[in-house]
Amino acid sequence: MRIGAVILVLLAFVLLSFGFGSGEVSPVVVLRYLFGATELPDREHVEMVLWSLRLPRILGAVLVGACFGLAGALLQTITRNRLAETDLLGINGGAALGVVAGMAYVGAATATEHMLAAFVGALGGTLAVVVVARRGGETSSPLRLILAGLAIASVFQGVLGFILLEDQNHLDRYRFWVLGSLAGVRTSQLAPALAGAVPGWVLAVATVRGCAALNLGDEIAENLGHRPGRTRLLAVLSVALLTGTAVSLSGPVVLLGLVAPYAARHVERDRMGRFLLCSALFGSGVLVVADTLCRTIVRPYEAPASVLVALVGAPLLIHIARSPRPLAALDR
Amino acid sequence: MSDSFVTDPVVRTRFCSFRLPRRAMELNLALMAVMGGVLLCSLALGETRLAPGEVWAALTGAGEVGHGLLVNAIRLPRSCAALTAGAALGLAGALLQTLTRNRLASPEVLGVNDGGLMAVMIVVLFLPSASSALWMVSAGGAYLAFLLLMVFSRDIGAHGHRFLVIGIGLSQLLRAVNELMLSAGQLQHVTAVYVWSVGSFVGRGYAEALPVSAGVLFCLGWSWRLQRDIDLFSYGEATAAGVGVRTTSVKIQTVLLAAVSAGLGISVGGPLAFVALAAPVAYARLLGSPRLSLLGAALCGGGMTLTGDWVGRILLAPIELPAGLVCRTLGGLFLLWLLVHPKGRGR
Numbered sequence: 001m002r003i004g005a006v007i008l009v010l011l012a013f014v015l016l017s018f019g020f021g022s023g024e025v026s027p028v029v030v031l032r033y034l035f036g037a038t039e040l041p042d043r044e045h046v047e048m049v050l051w052s053l054r055l056p057r058i059l060g061a062v063l064v065g066a067c068f069g070l071a072g073a074l075l076q077t078i079t080r081n082r083l084a085e086t087d088l089l090g091i092n093g094g095a096a097l098g099v100v101a102g103m104a105y106v107g108a109a110t111a112t113e114h115m116l117a118a119f120v121g122a123l124g125g126t127l128a129v130v131v132v133a134r135r136g137g138e139t140s141s142p143l144r145l146i147l148a149g150l151a152i153a154s155v156f157q158g159v160l161g162f163i164l165l166e167d168q169n170h171l172d173r174y175r176f177w178v179l180g181s182l183a184g185v186r187t188s189q190l191a192p193a194l195a196g197a198v199p200g201w202v203l204a205v206a207t208v209r210g211c212a213a214l215n216l217g218d219e220i221a222e223n224l225g226h227r228p229g230r231t232r233l234l235a236v237l238s239v240a241l242l243t244g245t246a247v248s249l250s251g252p253v254v255l256l257g258l259v260a261p262y263a264a265r266h267v268e269r270d271r272m273g274r275f276l277l278c279s280a281l282f283g284s285g286v287l288v289v290a291d292t293l294c295r296t297i298v299r300p301y302e303a304p305a306s307v308l309v310a311l312v313g314a315p316l317l318i319h320i321a322r323s324p325r326p327l328a329a330l331d332r
Numbered sequence: 333m334s335d336s337f338v339t340d341p342v343v344r345t346r347f348c349s350f351r352l353p354r355r356a357m358e359l360n361l362a363l364m365a366v367m368g369g370v371l372l373c374s375l376a377l378g379e380t381r382l383a384p385g386e387v388w389a390a391l392t393g394a395g396e397v398g399h400g401l402l403v404n405a406i407r408l409p410r411s412c413a414a415l416t417a418g419a420a421l422g423l424a425g426a427l428l429q430t431l432t433r434n435r436l437a438s439p440e441v442l443g444v445n446d447g448g449l450m451a452v453m454i455v456v457l458f459l460p461s462a463s464s465a466l467w468m469v470s471a472g473g474a475y476l477a478f479l480l481l482m483v484f485s486r487d488i489g490a491h492g493h494r495f496l497v498i499g500i501g502l503s504q505l506l507r508a509v510n511e512l513m514l515s516a517g518q519l520q521h522v523t524a525v526y527v528w529s530v531g532s533f534v535g536r537g538y539a540e541a542l543p544v545s546a547g548v549l550f551c552l553g554w555s556w557r558l559q560r561d562i563d564l565f566s567y568g569e570a571t572a573a574g575v576g577v578r579t580t581s582v583k584i585q586t587v588l589l590a591a592v593s594a595g596l597g598i599s600v601g602g603p604l605a606f607v608a609l610a611a612p613v614a615y616a617r618l619l620g621s622p623r624l625s626l627l628g629a630a631l632c633g634g635g636m637t638l639t640g641d642w643v644g645r646i647l648l649a650p651i652e653l654p655a656g657l658v659c660r661t662l663g664g665l666f667l668l669w670l671l672v673h674p675k676g677r678g679r
Contacts, residue, residue, distance in 0.1 A: 081434065081435075081436060082493075083434060083436040083437065083441070083496065083500070084436065088436075132668055132671060132672060133671075135671075135672045143435065144671065146435060146436065147435070147613060147667060147671055148668070148671055150436075150606075150609065150610070150664075150667065151610075151664045151665075151667035151668045151671065152664065152668070153664075154605075154606045154610070154660045154661070154663060154664030154667070155660070155661050155664035155665060155668070157605075157606075157660050158657050158658070158659075158660035158661030158662075158664065159661065161530055161654070161656070161657040161660070162653070162657060162661075164526070165526075165527070165530075165653075165654070165657070168519060168523055171519075171522065171523060171526060172519055172522075175511075175514055175515055175522065176515060178511070179511055179512075179515055254504075255504050258500065262497070304511070304512070304515065306508065306511065307508040307509075307511060307512050308508075310504040310505055310507065310508035311505065311508060313501075313504070314500075314501040314502065314504045314505045314508075315501070315505075317497060317498075317500065317501035317504075318484060318497075318498050318501040318502070320497075321485070321494050321497040321498045321501070322484070322485070322486075322494070322498070
């Protein structure tokens with residue numbers, strides 16, 4: 001019921017985003033085109049703007065937002081920590097390091113090469129975290145996972161800083177990459193991104209029952225016949241695939257992974273499957289709105305995506321935290 | 333933790349009685365010894381190497397004039413600044429982590445780092461003439477951000493959760509504006525601000541260290557009074573209230589102290605991001621008990637920044653690496669070592 005409403009709102013946002021852009025193609029023109037008006041003066045131009053500029057971008061925003069939202073929700077569930085975000089498992093740090101190292105040492109210059117470097121970095125970071133967290137017997141404690149992630153992310157940030165301070169040009173390019181943007185998304189990039197995201201989604205669906213059991217605590221989950229360690233490993237892999245894909249497509253849009261589950265908990269917090277779906281939907285919704293604003297507020301220039309996600313997401317977060325209901329949820 | 337309750341010696345006088353936590357005291361002494369060693373190293377070793385005797389002579393004013401200048405006017409003030417900043421950050425991290433019972437809570441989420449960074453950035457980019465008193469600027473920005481947070485959240489909420497979440501939202505907003513300014517600025521200014529935002533003690537001295545250390549000592553003294561209540565908090569808020577802790581007052585004091593010491597900590601050398609988070613964790617793992625000691629966290633933090641500053645000076649000499657980078661890398665590796673080390677137990 002409520003999820004249906006969320007889906008409807010998301011669709012409305014997508015349509016709005018389809019209508020507004022940076023150029024002179026106004027919502028009225030878009031409406032007339034969509035309703036089949038044939039006497040439009042520059043029909044080819046409108047067609048080009050809609051199908052090869054706006055559509056891939058919107059699809060990219062939906063995809064990236066869903067990935068970040070779902071990854072954040074999974075991560076908060078398996079670490080049982082509501083401050084956990086995708087920064088945590090060394091993912092964003094790994095992606096940033098991958099891109100900067102690619103720029104500095106391998107000579108990666110095109111968008112596709114950056115995408116690949118970010119993906120490799122994100123996966124590498126997560127693998128390192130998992131290896132460290134599983135060493136020394138007690139495999140699956142959430143705190144070990146968090147601490148290992150923090151430590152690895154910190155080392156990555158340190159190494160990244162060394163590279164950036166070595167040469168001003170790296171800092172110059174990094175400061176734009178880190179802002180994130182969906183401006184360059186083309187249809188040809190969506191297929192490889194889907195190839196990364198779909199296995200992540202499948203893994204997430206496969207771990208839904210295990211994650212729901214984890215909510216009850218590791219011991220009860222074991223007594224119910226689940227294996228918490230295995231669930232966590234699968235979920236971490238899923239998070240790595242999802243975030244790696246998303247970061248490589250749009251750059252790090254960190255706040256999404258925190259806001260989306262937070263808002264989703266407002267709608268549905270007991271049934272795990274719906275909660276995860278809701279988080280993905282909220283992620284998409286926030287990113288679509290933010291990306292539309294990116295295109296329109298400083299027209300004809302582009303505003304950076306992470307800034308607008310913060311401008312849209314942070315007030316949402318503050319508003320939810322101020323309203324009385326979720327505090328009851330936090331006290332549970 | 334439970335067995336140490338039994339074996340620790342207890343002091344009983346007519347007026348009061350208290351337990352002497354033997355293991356914690358040993359660890360604190362060991363940490364202080366290590367810090368003294370690192371301090372000696374950082375006074376003696378650098379681009380100019382001095383023998384321990386020469387350092388002593390310089391400190392007492394007996395040695396060569398050049399050595400005296402090097403030790404008393406450059407290396408010692410700078411090391412003091414690093415030590416103070418680290419202690420303040422470690423204390424802030426420990427306070428927040430106890431209050432929220434969440435290892436991810438650190439001063440960054442209060443928005444004080446981003447507030448300080450924003451103030452510094454505005455001054456560096458738009459009012460370069462005022463950049464001589466940068467530490468006051470950053471502390472001012474940090475406290476303004478904290479004030480904003482207080483206004484927004486009105487109430488701390490259970491375990492300070494509301495406070496933290498609103499803090500995260502605010503700090504993200506501030507960070508967004510910061511990144512926007514960073515992407516719009518000229519490259520040489522951007523590099524200067526980046527170095528500040530990483531954290532570095534180049535050129536810092538008593539001018540920053542003395543006022544800040546007075547503040548830190550005040551915070552430490554106050555938090556020593558709080559330690560007992562905070563220990564009880566770790567059994568849960570209801571239990572603490574049940575044995576007579578005035579929970580609301582303790583929570584407010586904790587948050588205030590955390591904000592004050594975080595602002596002081598970042599004002600000296602910039603936001604050294606990892607220290608506040610890692611110092612309490614490292615101390616707890618070294619101690620092998622989940623009890624959070626405020627003094628211990630401050631010691632750990634001070635040790636981390638002091639080491640970071642010294643290693644950054646000598647590692648690639650004559651190039652100086654910012655202490656923040658070294659702290660992140662070495663601190664991360666140290667935490668990893670504590671994690672995989674088989675003896676590392678506790679939480």
